[in-house]
Amino acid sequence: MDNTISIYTSTIASGVTFPRTAGGAQHDTGWDYPAWVVLSVEERQRMSRFVRFDDALLYCAAHSLKRQALSLHFPAIAPSEWRFSHEGNGKPVIANAVASDTIHFSLSHSWPVAAVAISRVRPCGVDVETEAGAPKNLDGMDAALHPAEQACLRDATDKRSCFLDLWTRKEAAAKALGCGLAWEFSSFHVCPRCGCVLCADGSPASVCARSVPFRPGVSLAVGWIGLVNDVLDIQTRCADANMLAPRPTGTRRPRPANGGPNGRSFAEAMERRQ
16 A cells, blocks of 8 residues: 655745747746646636636646646646645635545645645645735734643744644644644644644544655645555655746836736636736
8 A cells, every 4th residue: 555645846936837838829837838727617717707817827837737737647638637626624626526535635735835745645744834915913823732742832932833833733634634723723632743633621532743854935735635654755856936926037027006917807818818
């Protein structure tokens, strides 16, 4: 049995846009596909509704990364051919019949990082939180933590980093179960040493979560249904600087009030590129 969870990450470089190559095509991601071409019609429509250009960029990077990472594990389905639906609790699942029972995934993003977790044998969850994308003021948010986690936060030297580590482990566990924020976060805590999830009465839950080393300023965690030893290997692969290309050194992308490049809304900008 495969006891590995694979995590794929991509970071959007500062000042990115949707540049064209000399031939007029969208910039290549480095994964053999342009970043947004593999998105479905529904994903492109949702992407066009973002007001802030950065939000649209991150959505594009995350969902393109999701599709291309899935195809690395299931090459019979091209990135643009993946189909998705939602369970009753809202958790996204694969709708392609040939792969729906053989591969599990989870997606998360926090500016400027996107992360996708993939498992071949068990439901999984991933969460990434960056200091750049997190709320500036964390006052009162410790109320969402278990008392054991609140004590850990009080003793921490870097409280912001500690909070994000605690939060990502909890959310990764909740996403693996498929309940997300519907699970009362103060009612359980994740053991930072072994990754087991303990309920309010001290009994173990049927899910585990573990922090994954990344870079300073970014907290990344993965969760899975099962026991601690059911996952013995967590592999990470970075697609940094491949999803979208930065502008030449010394130039900056304009940031007008409406969030669109050069005074246009994001939808207008994308329409010009189709």
